[in-house]
Amino acid sequence: MRIRLSLATFVAAAAMMLSAATGARDLSVISWGGAYQDAQRDVYFKPFTAATKIPMTEESWDGGVGTLRAKIQGGNNNWDVVQVESEELLLGCEEGLYEKLDWAKLGGKDKYLPDAVNDCGVGAIVYSFILAYDGDKIKGDAPKSWADFWNTQKWPGKRALRKGPKTTLEIALMADGVAPADVYKLLATPAGVDRAFNKLDQLKPNLVWWEKGSQPPQLLASGEVAMTNAYNGRIAAANDKDKKNFKIVWTNNLYTIDSWVIMKGTPNKAQAESYLVFVNDPQNQKNLPPKIPYGVTAKASTALIDKNVLPELATAPQNAATALFINDKFWLENLDKLTQRFNAWVAK
Amino acid sequence: MLRGAAAAAHAAASTAGLGTAGGRRDLRRALRRSQRREQWRAVALVLPLFVFVLVCFVVPIGAMLTRGVVDTDIARILPGVTAALKHWDGRDLPPDNAFAALVGDIHAARDAGTLASAATRLNYDIPGFRTLLFGTGRQLPREISGSARETLIGIDPKWGKRETWVAIRRASGPVTDFYLLAALDLDRNADNAIVGAPAEQRVFRNVLGRTLWISGVVTLMCLLLGYPVALVIARQPPQRAAMLLFLVLLPFWTSLLVRTVAWVVLLQKEGVLNSLFLSLGIVHEPLKMIFNRFAVYVAMVHVLLPFMVLPLYSVMRGIPASYQRAAASLGAPPWTAFRRVYLPQTMPGVAAGCLMVFIQALGYYITPALVGGADDQMISYFIAFYASRTVNWGMAAALSVMLLGATLTLYVVYNRLVGVERMRLA
Numbered sequence A: 001m002r003i004r005l006s007l008a009t010f011v012a013a014a015a016m017m018l019s020a021a022t023g024a025r026d027l028s029v030i031s032w033g034g035a036y037q038d039a040q041r042d043v044y045f046k047p048f049t050a051a052t053k054i055p056m057t058e059e060s061w062d063g064g065v066g067t068l069r070a071k072i073q074g075g076n077n078n079w080d081v082v083q084v085e086s087e088e089l090l091l092g093c094e095e096g097l098y099e100k101l102d103w104a105k106l107g108g109k110d111k112y113l114p115d116a117v118n119d120c121g122v123g124a125i126v127y128s129f130i131l132a133y134d135g136d137k138i139k140g141d142a143p144k145s146w147a148d149f150w151n152t153q154k155w156p157g158k159r160a161l162r163k164g165p166k167t168t169l170e171i172a173l174m175a176d177g178v179a180p181a182d183v184y185k186l187l188a189t190p191a192g193v194d195r196a197f198n199k200l201d202q203l204k205p206n207l208v209w210w211e212k213g214s215q216p217p218q219l220l221a222s223g224e225v226a227m228t229n230a231y232n233g234r235i236a237a238a239n240d241k242d243k244k245n246f247k248i249v250w251t252n253n254l255y256t257i258d259s260w261v262i263m264k265g266t267p268n269k270a271q272a273e274s275y276l277v278f279v280n281d282p283q284n285q286k287n288l289p290p291k292i293p294y295g296v297t298a299k300a301s302t303a304l305i306d307k308n309v310l311p312e313l314a315t316a317p318q319n320a321a322t323a324l325f326i327n328d329k330f331w332l333e334n335l336d337k338l339t340q341r342f343n344a345w346v347a348k
Numbered sequence B: 001m002l003r004g005a006a007a008a009a010h011a012a013a014s015t016a017g018l019g020t021a022g023g024r025r026d027l028r029r030a031l032r033r034s035q036r037r038e039q040w041r042a043v044a045l046v047l048p049l050f051v052f053v054l055v056c057f058v059v060p061i062g063a064m065l066t067r068g069v070v071d072t073d074i075a076r077i078l079p080g081v082t083a084a085l086k087h088w089d090g091r092d093l094p095p096d097n098a099f100a101a102l103v104g105d106i107h108a109a110r111d112a113g114t115l116a117s118a119a120t121r122l123n124y125d126i127p128g129f130r131t132l133l134f135g136t137g138r139q140l141p142r143e144i145s146g147s148a149r150e151t152l153i154g155i156d157p158k159w160g161k162r163e164t165w166v167a168i169r170r171a172s173g174p175v176t177d178f179y180l181l182a183a184l185d186l187d188r189n190a191d192n193a194i195v196g197a198p199a200e201q202r203v204f205r206n207v208l209g210r211t212l213w214i215s216g217v218v219t220l221m222c223l224l225l226g227y228p229v230a231l232v233i234a235r236q237p238p239q240r241a242a243m244l245l246f247l248v249l250l251p252f253w254t255s256l257l258v259r260t261v262a263w264v265v266l267l268q269k270e271g272v273l274n275s276l277f278l279s280l281g282i283v284h285e286p287l288k289m290i291f292n293r294f295a296v297y298v299a300m301v302h303v304l305l306p307f308m309v310l311p312l313y314s315v316m317r318g319i320p321a322s323y324q325r326a327a328a329s330l331g332a333p334p335w336t337a338f339r340r341v342y343l344p345q346t347m348p349g350v351a352a353g354c355l356m357v358f359i360q361a362l363g364y365y366i367t368p369a370l371v372g373g374a375d376d377q378m379i380s381y382f383i384a385f386y387a388s389r390t391v392n393w394g395m396a397a398a399l400s401v402m403l404l405g406a407t408l409t410l411y412v413v414y415n416r417l418v419g420v421e422r423m424r425l426a
Helices: A004-021 A035-051 A063-073 A086-097 A146-150 A169-177 A180-187 A190-206 A215-221 A230-239 A269-277 A330-348 B002-014 B021-066 B073-077 B080-084 B096-110 B115-125 B129-139 B148-155 B162-170 B179-181 B204-234 B240-255 B256-267 B272-280 B291-315 B322-329 B334-362 B366-371 B379-389 B393-417
Strands: A028-032 A055-058 A081-084 A119-133 A157-162 A205-212 A227-231 A247-262 B186-188 B195-196
Touching: A028 A269, A035 A055, A035 A269, A055 A157, A063 A086, A063 A215, A081 A086, A081 B162, A086 A247, A086 A330, A146 A169, A146 A190, A146 A247, A157 A169, A157 A215, A157 B148, A169 A180, A169 A190, A169 A247, A180 A190, A180 A330, A190 A205, A190 A247, A190 A330, A205 A215, A215 A227, A215 A230, A227 A230, A230 A247, A247 A269, A247 B366, A330 B115, A330 B129, A330 B379, B021 B393, B073 B080, B073 B096, B073 B115, B080 B096, B080 B162, B096 B115, B096 B129, B096 B148, B115 B129, B115 B162, B129 B148, B129 B162, B148 B186, B179 B186, B179 B393, B204 B240, B204 B291, B204 B379, B204 B393, B240 B291, B256 B272, B256 B291, B256 B366, B291 B334, B291 B366, B322 B334, B334 B393, B379 B393
Parallel strands: A028 A055, A028 A081, A157 A205, A157 A227
Antiparallel strands: A081 A247, A119 A227, A119 A247, B186 B195
8 A cells, every 4th residue: 555655656756747847837836834825725726726727736935035046046946926025026026036027917007005016026915013912901091002102101011022123113213203104214314223223222121022923922911011013913813713802003003015926937927827817806805814814905805805804904994094014125225234233232 | 903903913823823034024914904904994984974074064064154255246246347446546436447347247237137146245335235236227228328437426426435336346355354354343444444343233242242151151050050960860879870860861852942932931921930939929020030141041051951960970970989988088078078089080071061061052042042032142143143034144154153263262272271181971
């Protein structure tokens, strides 16, 4: 039995190698795995093959533009459509790792949220860094903004932020009263950076730092901190699965977008484009948020999404109104220096 | 080896016959031959390991470390301007041919898709260089009318600044001290003199000092806790000693990550320890025991303690009890007997344990990252940051050189003071 099984595997593998060598292989779609990819499988992958009769395979990856670079430069790329973070989108597009998208085929740029449109990629999901607190511990008068995050008199207790300057400096400036539109203009100047660090000085004795997205809900649950910033999806998941009563403050949330890209020179370009058309159809996109609380990128989707789910999404109009789009171009240039400064500040 | 040689010699002697001069010569030759064979066999046995170490350890680590000084990207991607800047005196703006060469280089690099690597390298030196290079690349016309100098400065006034060109020249390799200097909080100014980095950017000297300090404290704590434990175990009858050693080794077989996360559970604000203290009335509000230096010490000592106990135990096991009895019979009180007779004999174990714990502690990454605060991170954290987050391999390599240098220095000092041959591992 075992021998026959391994023989079958071998034959299958040989067949796959053969088809790869001849260039005829199924469309491959690569995403982030886990609960997210499970949701995508139900909402996008299976219905896509059912509707278009285009067979596809799926894989997952952990990100990193180096992986994509190796695929393209190695000359043996077997990935067609990949979901990437905004930084990989930017870097890979500059380096020519992706096909330029034909926006006419995707229904025109106006169909999408402005930040979801890029030469090389189309937005897949929108998610946010938000302010979160435990509704069972802070009752009555609740915090409403990043300025309240700094108010340890009224709401005593520690605060948690993500370790590192990215998102931390933006939050500090917004807590200091800077409008989202001015945040990166200010951060590009030495005076703006000083202002952000001065603001952080006020909170420093009460700050703890998290690194992994799973930590903020734990910090809230254990009472280690009274407020934290967090990925909105993690907080929703903690409420959903662990029956927590965590509250989200959406004012001045910091949002970012993951995008779909088509790898350069793929033999399956036509199928890849059909796939992108399918996943950007509002009728299909509307099914994703009920499974996992990420916003979707076609403008028309918002009206179709389940009204119970909508308030949990970064794309809900009331949540998006005061939001700040995280500027990856800025961070690409300044992360090294500002991280050094951040670490020097932390050790001070 | 000796036994084989003796057997061969015996065989040779019995065939050649003993006593004659020729027989002796034959004997010597046979002996040599058999010794050589033994030597080859020994070499053959060691060879796989040697090759393995060479291929999987020395070569990759050496290649990684050279990235701290090798700097060939700019010369490869922007060859024209690199050559043109060789003859530039660096005092004023470079000559026209450098501007013209840069225009050609940028076009070529954009076509080849290599501009990003050049932009990344130059951005290390001057933040914003990335935008400058890509912005210029986008706006640069294929055929320029007028001088290259005016076109470039027209696109971005930064091309009219000396620092911009100095940065290109400094990056034109083939070797650089940029990363090594940066790892020591030093920098070169536009006149190529070495200066200290601005105060708010200084971080690595501090981190190196912190790394040494944490490792030192952890080693001392391991010694203070481990010595009595090893002493007790060494004095037990063999069966009980084996059981106690098993308990010491138990943590070894648990994942490092699990052990560290267990400390998070124990030490956190509403964790096991705080609940216990509160219910016993020892404290009235929860103690802060996690995400600080205290937690780093506790978790690291816990993980590294077996490395102290094992060499101590192995040395103590070999010290006959009769020495201390002899000291007592000559009139030494117990404390003097311990201090003057027993303690000096355990020094090889103490030295081995301290060296093992200290050197391992130097490279710790996961434990401080999980239970430490932001200012408890050790040098490995920064190596990982540069290697995987910003993919700045030069900086990662330079910091690795610092770490390796610190380790080797300590090893040499240790060798001078104690002598490696006196060290006894478990």
